[in-house]
Amino acid sequence: GESVGLHLPTLSVQEGDNSIINCAYSNSASDYFIWYKQESGKGPQFIIDIRSNMDKRQGQRVTVLLNKTVKHLSLQIAATQPGDSAVYFCAENPGSGTYKYIFGTGTRLKVLA
Amino acid sequence: EPEVTQTPSHQVTQMGQEVILRCVPISNHLYFYWYRQILGQKVEFLVSFYNNEISEKSEIFDDQFSVERPDGSNFTLKIRSTKLEDSAMYFCASRGRDSEYFGPGTRLTVL
Numbered sequence: 485g486e487s488v489g490l491h492l493p494t495l496s497v498q499e500g501d502n503s504i505i506n507c508a509y510s511n512s513a514s515d516y517f518i519w520y521k522q523e524s525g526k527g528p529q530f531i532i533d534i535r536s537n538m539d540k541r542q543g544q545r546v547t548v549l550l551n552k553t554v555k556h557l558s559l560q561i562a563a564t565q566p567g568d569s570a571v572y573f574c575a576e577n578p579g580s581g582t583y584k585y586i587f588g589t590g591t592r593l594k595v596l597a
Numbered sequence: 598e599p600e601v602t603q604t605p606s607h608q609v610t611q612m613g614q615e616v617i618l619r620c621v622p623i624s625n626h627l628y629f630y631w632y633r634q635i636l637g638q639k640v641e642f643l644v645s646f647y648n649n650e651i652s653e654k655s656e657i658f659d660d661q662f663s664v665e666r667p668d669g670s671n672f673t674l675k676i677r678s679t680k681l682e683d684s685a686m687y688f689c690a691s692r693g694r695d696s697e698y699f700g701p702g703t704r705l706t707v708l
Contacts, residue, residue, distance in 0.1 A: 518696070527601075527688045527699030528640065573640070583630065583653055587640040 492571065494592040503561040505591045507574035512555060514586075516577035519548055519559045522590070523570045531559070531572075561593075569595045599623045601700035603689050609706045613678050618703045620672045620689030628692035629672045631664065633657070633685040634702075640688070646672065679707045 497503045509517065515536040520528035534541045534548045534557075541548050547560040557574050573590035577583070602621045610616050622629050631643040644654040646664055663675045672691075676683055686702040 525701070527690075527701050529699065530696040533696065575640075583628070583645040584642045584655060586642075589639055 492590055492592050494594060496594045496596055497564050498596050499566060500563055503559075503564045503568070503593060505559045505561075505572050505593065507557040507559075507588045507591075509555050509557060509574065509576040509588070510586060511576060511578045512552070513579045514576040515579040517548070517550065517557055518575045518577075518585070519546075519557075520573055520575060521568075521570045522573070528573075564593075564595050566595050566597065569593055599698075601689055601691055601698050603687075603700035603703050605703060606701070607704045607706070609708065610679055612681055612707055616676050616679055616705060618674045618676075618687050618689075618705070620674070620700055621670050622672055622689065622691030623693065623698055624670070626691035626693050626698075628652075629666070630690040630692070630697070631674045632688045632690065632699075634688065635682075635685040643674070643687075676705075679705075681707050683707050 518533045519531040521531050522528045532543045532546050532548050534550050539550050545562045549558045559572060561568055571590045571592050573588045575585040575587045577585055601623060604619045608616055627647060629646040632640050633643055634640045641657060642655050644658045644664055645652045649666060661677045665673050672689060684705055684707045686704050688702045689700040690697045
């Protein structure tokens, strides 16, 4: 149940370091964004979301930054732990009350001990 | 912690056969969804369901697909005549006040 495509970008970080995962979204009208974590054999798990009227939102050890000018979203994970190893992808809601989320391809995060 | 469950975890079927994928959403949720993920590709929206009817569907969700909430707990996705290209992971999700919760998925293999 994971994005295991041959061309999935991979980010390797040392345990304890901070991780930054990036996502470029496609629709300038998108008004809501979600970051998901997908571990091997599992469904996507909600991490954090942000609305387009914000540029930053913080959760527990995670921060999402939104730059609407360049249609860019990032997920920052502080003090990365082995349990953070997974595929991370963003999803955008194109707006106008739709639930037809558009999902990104994903980035594989590998945490090195 | 409440969770979305899906059965079966893996379904193998012959091309042209009908399959029904089952989901039990979180009990107090009102919005339900089906997504699919073909191996190596992105998660794709299929359909959303609210108040016992389809609220939105994607171009993928053609006449071969249908959804049903036959009772107060189950939410099913039926594919009437499976094609090879229907092989994928199918995820059910339900939405609460704050976020969507995904099930673990059903891997459908069409031979």
